[in-house]
Every structure is written in C-alpha cells, then in structure tokens.
Amino acid sequence: MTHMIVETANAEHVALQAFIEVMTPPPPVDYLAWAGDNIVFSARESSFPGPYNRELFPYFDEILTALSPEDPCRTVTLQGSAQIGKTVVANIFTLGSIAMDPGDFLVVHPTEPNAKRWSKMKLSPMLKNTASLRHLFPMSSRDGSDSVLYKERRDGRGAIQISGANSPASLSQVSMRRQFQDDLSKWEMNAAGDPEGQADSRSNGFEFAKILKLSTPLIMPGCRITRSYEAGSQEKPHVPCPHCGHMQVLTWSNMLEYLDEDAPENAHFVCEDPDCGGIIEEHHRKAMLARLEWRADNPKARRHHRSFWIWAAYSVLTTWERIARAWLAAKGEPAAEQVFFNDQAGEAYVTEGDAPDWEGLRDRAEATGHAPGVIPAGALVTTLGIDCQDDRVEAQLVGWGRNRQRFVIQYFVIPGHIREDATRARLDALLKQTWPNAFGQRLPVDMVAIDGNAYTPEVWEWVRRHPASRVIMVRGARSETSPLLQRVKKETDEKTGKLKRYSRRFYNFNGAVLKMALYANLRKEDPLEAGYVGLPRGLEDEYFRQLTAERRVEKVQKSGFKVYVWEKDKGQANEGLDTMNQAEAAAMRFGVRSLTDAMWDKLEAEREVAPPERQLDLEELPLVPVQEGEGPVRSEGEAPVTAASRRGPSNGKSGGPSNGKSHGKSLGSLARNLNG
Structure with missing residues (x-):
C-alpha cells in the first residue's frame, strides 16, 4: 500500500517569518x-x-x-x-x-x-x-x-x-x-x-x-x-579661510561688499575674522570645499x-566672475534682481507687497516731472498698453530707455466698447499718431499690447487689422511662478475644434512680478538710478490712485494653508496699473530687456538728433488743457495732456461702467488731440 506524504507549512513558522520581515528595518x-x-x-x-x-x-x-x-x-x-x-x-x-x-x-x-x-x-x-x-x-x-x-x-x-x-x-x-x-x-x-x-x-x-x-x-x-x-x-556650508582657517559661510553680501563693478573678473570674498581679513579667491575654492562642514542653526x-x-x-x-556679471546685468531692475537672488544667490526675493504712497508720487511728478505728452530724453522706445472696459477703452503710453528706465508719457480714455466702430476708429487714429520728443522729432508708438482676457473675439477683430509686429493681445497669468512673457498655448474652438487664429498673437504676462517690480522702482527718487520711473506733470490724482491700487495680501485657506495674492483696493479702479503692465508686456515683446548697448546707440542716433530748424505751422503747435467753458489755447513748448478721468467704484471685469459724467473733461481733451 502506497502512502502519500503531504507537506504542510508550519503556521507558527510562517507567522514568525512575516513578523520578522515587517519589523526588520530597511537594509x-x-x-x-x-x-x-x-x-x-x-x-x-x-x-x-x-x-x-x-x-x-x-x-x-x-x-x-x-x-x-x-x-x-x-x-x-x-x-x-x-x-x-x-x-x-x-x-x-x-x-x-x-x-x-x-x-x-x-x-x-x-x-x-x-x-x-x-x-x-x-x-x-x-x-x-x-x-x-x-x-x-x-x-x-x-x-x-x-x-x-x-x-x-x-x-x-x-x-x-x-x-x-x-x-x-x-x-x-x-x-x-x-x-x-x-x-x-x-x-x-x-x-x-x-x-x-x-x-x-x-x-x-x-x-x-x-x-x-x-x-x-x-x-x-x-x-x-x-x-x-x-x-x-x-x-x-562652512568652509575654512585659506589664510587663517576660520570656518565661515561664503555669502553673497560678502562678495557684493567687495565687488569692483569695473572688474567683475576679480570677484572674491574677505575673511569675516577681523584679525585676518584675508582675500579669498576662486582658486582657493577646491581646497576649502574639501574641508566643508554643515553646521545647523x-x-x-x-x-x-x-x-x-x-x-x-x-x-x-x-564661476565667481559669472555670478558677479549676472548681478551687474540685473542690478536696478527688481524683476531681474529677483531672478538673480533666486537662481544665483539661492535666496528668496523679499517684497514689501505694499504700493508706494500715491500722493508722494504725484508731488514728485509736479516738482520734477517732464513735460506732459512729450517723449523725454532717454526714452528711445515707446509702447502702448490698452485695457478694455464695458463703456470705454483706456490706454497708457510709456517710453523705455537704457538702464531699465521707463517714462510715463500720456494717458487716454476713449468712450465706447471695443466692438463699436467709432471706438475702433479712435484706436486706429491713436496708433497713427506721433508724439514729439525732447529733440524735436515726432515718433510713433513702437509696440502695442491690448488686454484680450475679456471681450476676446471683439478685441481680436481689431487686433487682426494691424500687423503682428506691432500689435499683440495679452492677458495676466494667474501664477507668480509664470514666465514674464509667454505665448498662450494653442487654443481651439470648442465647436469646430479648429485652432483659433489669435493663438499666435496672444501672450500671458506675469502681472504679479511686474507689479512687484514697478512698485519697487516707483520708490526710487534718483533719476539716474537703474529702473527709475519718470512721471510727467499734470496727471490727475486719480491716475496715481489707480497706479497704486493693489496690494499683495495673505489669504488663509480652509485647510489653514496661507497663500499670497494681489488684491485691488475696494472701490478703487486700477486701469492705470493694468495699462502700465500691458505697456511693459509690449516692451518685452519688442525686446527692450535684451537690447545691447550697440542697439541702444543705434536708436539714440536715429531718434535723439534734432531735425533742421523750421517754423512750425499753426496746426503743429500742441494744445494745452483748458478749463470748462474756455476755448483751446495753444502754447509753444507744451504738449496736450489727456489725464485719466475720475470715476466711481469699478464694476465688471476690472473697471466697470462709470457714472456718465466722469469722462467729459478728459475725453474732450482727447477728442481735440485725436482730431487735431
């Protein structure tokens, strides 16, 4: 008789093995x-x-x-x-x-x-x-x-x-x-x-x-x-001084303190031990890194x-030289400085989040500002930012120069919706207009960026009538981490599935970073400082309120997590800020940030050479703003002013309808400007 032997697992042994596997720490x-x-x-x-x-x-x-x-x-x-x-x-x-x-x-x-x-x-x-x-x-x-x-x-x-x-x-x-x-x-x-x-x-x-x-x-x-x-x-990371052995952290502030801007190739550190003060050069780095120690704060x-x-x-x-040169290229422009601190120094860029005092900006403009409506010396490129509202279109003309400087030239308010023929005709006229500069030449606008986030089909109908090399649509990106300017990804029509034609001329810009940089630059009072913002005389208070209408504020989510967003002051319109950002988006598309010294030299030679003297015709003499009930008065040396009108609380997208009386004086001046 044959016996079959069946082997069975020992349950206790299997359980023990499983327990050992679970409790054994990773190898x-x-x-x-x-x-x-x-x-x-x-x-x-x-x-x-x-x-x-x-x-x-x-x-x-x-x-x-x-x-x-x-x-x-x-x-x-x-x-x-x-x-x-x-x-x-x-x-x-x-x-x-x-x-x-x-x-x-x-x-x-x-x-x-x-x-x-x-x-x-x-x-x-x-x-x-x-x-x-x-x-x-x-x-x-x-x-x-x-x-x-x-x-x-x-x-x-x-x-x-x-x-x-x-x-x-x-x-x-x-x-x-x-x-x-x-x-x-x-x-x-x-x-x-x-x-x-x-x-x-x-x-x-x-x-x-x-x-x-x-x-x-x-x-x-x-x-x-x-x-x-x-x-x-x-x-x-602490490393030893090559001269005295003192352990220290190499910091950007140390390199910056001793940086010779005329010789960035000599970038170095200085030992923080006051009894040493030895110069630490790049050829010392390898030996120092070999003795690197991490020390916890x-x-x-x-x-x-x-x-x-x-x-x-x-x-x-x-190399240390490349770090120094990166700083010199960014110095004075907050948006570029942010990139430097993040990518080179490994530090977060600290922003105040608050706008500068609008009254201080107004007073500075009246005391030291350039002539309104005139392109000041140094402004070699001009761009126009346009924002569309339910009952009007607002625009701001800004000049751009070397050393990342900008100059506000003029502000416009045009009545009507972007879909209306009369409004489009006035925008067309604005694009054909020229402005005098400080050297007697008349210059056109170089690049235009119009907000296409709202009323997109109507905006596109106007944009497509103008060359892509001169007019683009833009919208603010929702993220602070977005590129400064980036073409919108291909968008398709939901009904037809076809690619929308405007996709090739539609750009997202990082409004959060542009606002942060603008507010930092507006605080600068030295006209020679990099990033300085030149302001003209004669702009209304409302323009300065709009320009400074937003704050970067903390929002606490339901989960308790904190996020930071830019928020408009309640009841305050912000088109002055929006059109400034759009004008800067146009400048970036034009290439202002990447122009070399040779390119600036060429623009200067073309645009800041006085034309031959001649007698101006009566029609060429600019208009000055007038009081209610007065006729137009001409004055040599002054250009027309078209200030942003006062308006009530915004409704709708970002500006909203006004009270119907708020634009009379400014729009009358604008009409004379466009028709004259």
Whole structure:
C-alpha cells in the first residue's frame, strides 16, 4: 500500500517569518557608494562627463547621508541656487532607492506636463543608461508596467509613480515610502487644496519614510522651499579661510561688499575674522570645499527634519566672475534682481507687497516731472498698453530707455466698447499718431499690447487689422511662478475644434512680478538710478490712485494653508496699473530687456538728433488743457495732456461702467488731440 506524504507549512513558522520581515528595518543603503558605482554623466548632460565624482560635489555627501535609513530624519529639504546640481541628488535618491531597497517611489513635479517632460527627457534615459537598472525595467511593455507616468520593476518589487502637484487625483489613493518633491516653490493650490500636504500624507503609513524636497526659492513671504528650510535644521556650508582657517559661510553680501563693478573678473570674498581679513579667491575654492562642514542653526530639528541651503559660489558648475556679471546685468531692475537672488544667490526675493504712497508720487511728478505728452530724453522706445472696459477703452503710453528706465508719457480714455466702430476708429487714429520728443522729432508708438482676457473675439477683430509686429493681445497669468512673457498655448474652438487664429498673437504676462517690480522702482527718487520711473506733470490724482491700487495680501485657506495674492483696493479702479503692465508686456515683446548697448546707440542716433530748424505751422503747435467753458489755447513748448478721468467704484471685469459724467473733461481733451 502506497502512502502519500503531504507537506504542510508550519503556521507558527510562517507567522514568525512575516513578523520578522515587517519589523526588520530597511537594509543598509549607501547612496554615496551606489552613485560612484552607477551614475555616469555623458558629455551632453554635464561639463564633467564620466562617473560621479564626490570631489566635484563634496557638499552633497552629508545630504545623501541624511537620506539614508541610518539617519532618523523623515524629511530632507535642499534650498539652493540653480547652479548647484540639485537634480543630481534627486536622481541618486530615486534610482538608488529603487535599486538597493525596492519599494514604491513617488516623484512630484509642479504640473503634470512638467512630470511628463521629466519622465521622457530625464528618467527614461537614466533607466536605460544605468547598468544596474537597465534589466529591471521593461521598455514599452503592453501590460501597463511601463508608461510615461508609471515605471514598474519587472519583478514587481517596486515602481516609480510620477505626478503633477496640480492633479489631486494623482496624489490620492497611493502610499509611498519614499518620495521626491521637485521645484517645490512652483507648486500652487489645486482643486483639493494644498498639494504639498497631499503629497506628504502619501507617506504617513510608513514609519521609516523619507521625503526629499528640492527647489530654488522664489518670493517671500509665501515661498514654499524657504518655509520648509526654516522649519528644519537650517544647515549651512562652512568652509575654512585659506589664510587663517576660520570656518565661515561664503555669502553673497560678502562678495557684493567687495565687488569692483569695473572688474567683475576679480570677484572674491574677505575673511569675516577681523584679525585676518584675508582675500579669498576662486582658486582657493577646491581646497576649502574639501574641508566643508554643515553646521545647523536649528539643531533641535535634526532628528525629524534636516534642511540644507547652498548657493552657486560653492559650485564648480559656475564661476565667481559669472555670478558677479549676472548681478551687474540685473542690478536696478527688481524683476531681474529677483531672478538673480533666486537662481544665483539661492535666496528668496523679499517684497514689501505694499504700493508706494500715491500722493508722494504725484508731488514728485509736479516738482520734477517732464513735460506732459512729450517723449523725454532717454526714452528711445515707446509702447502702448490698452485695457478694455464695458463703456470705454483706456490706454497708457510709456517710453523705455537704457538702464531699465521707463517714462510715463500720456494717458487716454476713449468712450465706447471695443466692438463699436467709432471706438475702433479712435484706436486706429491713436496708433497713427506721433508724439514729439525732447529733440524735436515726432515718433510713433513702437509696440502695442491690448488686454484680450475679456471681450476676446471683439478685441481680436481689431487686433487682426494691424500687423503682428506691432500689435499683440495679452492677458495676466494667474501664477507668480509664470514666465514674464509667454505665448498662450494653442487654443481651439470648442465647436469646430479648429485652432483659433489669435493663438499666435496672444501672450500671458506675469502681472504679479511686474507689479512687484514697478512698485519697487516707483520708490526710487534718483533719476539716474537703474529702473527709475519718470512721471510727467499734470496727471490727475486719480491716475496715481489707480497706479497704486493693489496690494499683495495673505489669504488663509480652509485647510489653514496661507497663500499670497494681489488684491485691488475696494472701490478703487486700477486701469492705470493694468495699462502700465500691458505697456511693459509690449516692451518685452519688442525686446527692450535684451537690447545691447550697440542697439541702444543705434536708436539714440536715429531718434535723439534734432531735425533742421523750421517754423512750425499753426496746426503743429500742441494744445494745452483748458478749463470748462474756455476755448483751446495753444502754447509753444507744451504738449496736450489727456489725464485719466475720475470715476466711481469699478464694476465688471476690472473697471466697470462709470457714472456718465466722469469722462467729459478728459475725453474732450482727447477728442481735440485725436482730431487735431
């Protein structure tokens, strides 16, 4: 008789094995060693091709150590400039984790398009080119284990999910032991609330989770990466003085204090020890970095949140001369200075958020302003910003010169809606008009930007009658992180599905940054200072109220998270500010920010040379503003003034209907101007 032996598992043994697996901490993970063995840079992606070299990035050693399971901290924050190599840390953390300690890994970018671009251009090539990972990931599988936003190991032991912070659905119903949050400063509230909180919660179920937060900073208050850095250990890189050995942080303020603007190639630091004061030059950097130490300003946070800050001066990816030249190119223009502080100095740009006092601006204009309606000396390019309201169109003519200076030339209010033939005809006449400059020449407007956010079809009907090289449509972007000027993505007609023709001439501009920069520049009182705003005499008080009508204010969400938005003063119109931003958008499209000295020289030679003297005809003599009941009076040397009219509280989009009497005097002056 044959007996069959059936082997059964010992239930107690199986339970014990499961318990051991659950309670066993993650295996040793050495990101530094793994990077040296596996990360290889190509000549296309790096100035230093070849295997990962710790000597080039010594400041990353401690950060990668903090990311290992041996360090008890749960969150690691890295705030730094754009020329540091932060992405290298993220790549090592992501790929090293999936190779050495498999599990599910979450990568979150500001938006889903950003996430897809990173997956295609960065992640996929890295998986193919990393020998230890190439065989672990299928390419173009049909079972869904390989897609743009999801990469799963062949053995099923781990996967990389790539998400956008703007998509709450992609941040829900997943649990991830490790995650990396990229460009954190650019994350904005999504439909479900705060995406950073949503992403953090994805790791709540793991006792030994690790969350890496990376970003260059943006604007304070409100910068996410700065807030995260300040909540952590606040570790800074200390290096020894090459002369006395005193340990110190290399700071931008130190370099700036001793910067010779005529010789940026000599950019250097000075030892902060008063007993030394030795000059620290770039050739000292390598030896100093070899002895770099991270020291915490908030050491009590080290156990749960380690945060690091570093900037471009420590990096071999740039030079101190390039940093100095970047500052000289940005100096004096707040929007450009913001980019410098963010991308070079690794610091958030601090803005007051409050507008300057309008009465002070008015008094300065009356005391020192240029002649109204005349293009002052130095204004070599002119642009027109146009804003459309229910019952009127408002426009502002602004001149632009060297050293990022601007000059308000004239303000207009035209009655009627943009759809009306009479209104369009007056706008056409405005584009044909010329203005005298300080040298006796008459110049036309170079570039026009009209608001197309409201009444878009009607605005386009007017815009398309003029050349694209001279007239564009614009609208303010909703985000402070948007580019200063960017063409609107292709828009299609919902009914026909066809591409809307205006898409090629429609631009978004970052109104938040432009307002911040304008308010900083309006505070400057020295006419020779970079970014100075020249104001004419004769503008009404209402213009200055409108120009300063907005504030950057804090808003607390239902979740308790704080966001910062620009908000208009209640009951105060803001077309003076809107048309200024539109005029600046036109200037950027014209290329004012990128004009070289040679180009400015050419414009100056063409536009600021006095024409041959001749007797002016009576019709060429400009009009001066008149009092009610008076006839037009001509005065040599003065140009017509068309001030913004006083109006009541705004209704509608941003300005709204007026009381019907508010435009009489100003519009009468405008009519004489356009018809004369």
